[in-house]
Amino acid sequence: MPLPIAGFAALVVATIALIALVVLRPSLVAARGGKILAFVALFFLPLLVTGLGTAAQMEHSKSTRFCLSCHVMEPYGRSLLVDDPAYLPARHYQNNRVPREAACFTCHTNYTLFGDYKAKLRGLRHVYVNYLGTIPKQIKLYEPYNNRECLHCHGGARAFEENEVHRPVRAELGKNATSCLECHDKVHNAHGLAGVKLWQEEKP
Amino acid sequence: MTTVAPQLIRRLQRAGLLVALGLIVETVTLFWPHPTAFLVFLFLGGLLVAAGVLLYLFAIVSSPLPSATSGEPSPPASA
Numbered sequence: 001m002p003l004p005i006a007g008f009a010a011l012v013v014a015t016i017a018l019i020a021l022v023v024l025r026p027s028l029v030a031a032r033g034g035k036i037l038a039f040v041a042l043f044f045l046p047l048l049v050t051g052l053g054t055a056a057q058m059e060h061s062k063s064t065r066f067c068l069s070c071h072v073m074e075p076y077g078r079s080l081l082v083d084d085p086a087y088l089p090a091r092h093y094q095n096n097r098v099p100r101e102a103a104c105f106t107c108h109t110n111y112t113l114f115g116d117y118k119a120k121l122r123g124l125r126h127v128y129v130n131y132l133g134t135i136p137k138q139i140k141l142y143e144p145y146n147n148r149e150c151l152h153c154h155g156g157a158r159a160f161e162e163n164e165v166h167r168p169v170r171a172e173l174g175k176n177a178t179s180c181l182e183c184h185d186k187v188h189n190a191h192g193l194a195g196v197k198l199w200q201e202e203k204p
Numbered sequence: 205m206t207t208v209a210p211q212l213i214r215r216l217q218r219a220g221l222l223v224a225l226g227l228i229v230e231t232v233t234l235f236w237p238h239p240t241a242f243l244v245f246l247f248l249g250g251l252l253v254a255a256g257v258l259l260y261l262f263a264i265v266s267s268p269l270p271s272a273t274s275g276e277p278s279p280p281a282s283a
Binding site: 015022023026027041043047049050061065069 | 208212216220221223224231239240241242243246249256260261
């Protein structure tokens with residue numbers, strides 16, 4: 001589990017204080033203790049802090065807020081709030097079938113940062129296109145949606161396995177030969193949400 | 205008493221400055237959950253820290269051995 005931001009900041013402050021000590025009292029480095037201090041302040045702690053920071057950034061990038069922080073993703077965020085259970089992402093999000101704070105990552109686990117090196121390069125390209133390129137009107141997945149993401153939760157679940165519609169195609173679903181989205185075809189529909197009623201969560 | 209060569213001091217100071225700047229950049233990006241923040245963390249913060257750490261390592265391997273009392277660096281030891 002990554003370090004909380006407050007803990008990370010405290011570690012950074014402690015590291016900078018040690019660095020200041022080495023920089024402002026360089027004569028300390030002449031002694032053995034000073035050499036160890038310089039090693040800790042200028043080598044060990046900076047690498048430790050950078051490693052912990054990377055882990056924290058990776059955790060951040062799983063958050064729904066992170067994914068929706070780019071303007072182009074706003075319609076996809078709105079699609080989670082459609083007041084119609086036929087919309088697959090909305091049904092999952094609103095009924096806590098996916099954790100709301102990590103909704104995008106739960107169903108798109110191999111996306112950009114979390115995918116292979118090709119996916120990571122695509123992620124860098126997304127940032128480039130977002131700031132310097134031309135954003136396409138309609139965003140598409142690079143590869144067809146993989147049933148693996150659905151079966152990760154639904155596979156083995158009684159309601160899914162014993163469903164009369166699923167039974168005849170269960171093997172094909174497992175092999176990704178038939179897509180779940182062939183029947184459950186109302187997904188984000190991000191560019192067809194004009195005028196659609198959105199769900200307002202009632203706060204207890 | 206041993207002293208520290210001025211060149212080593214200068215390199216340690218520069219290394220310290222680079223590492224401190226890198227750590228500050230890394231910390232600031234953690235408060236901003238945005239893909240750009242991740243890139244700034246990696247390519248600015250990470251690069252500054254890496255440069256500082258490498259400069260520190262270079263400083264300690266390239267500095268002459270400190271001499272006793274005189275304050276002058278002693279010549280490198282012959283193999």
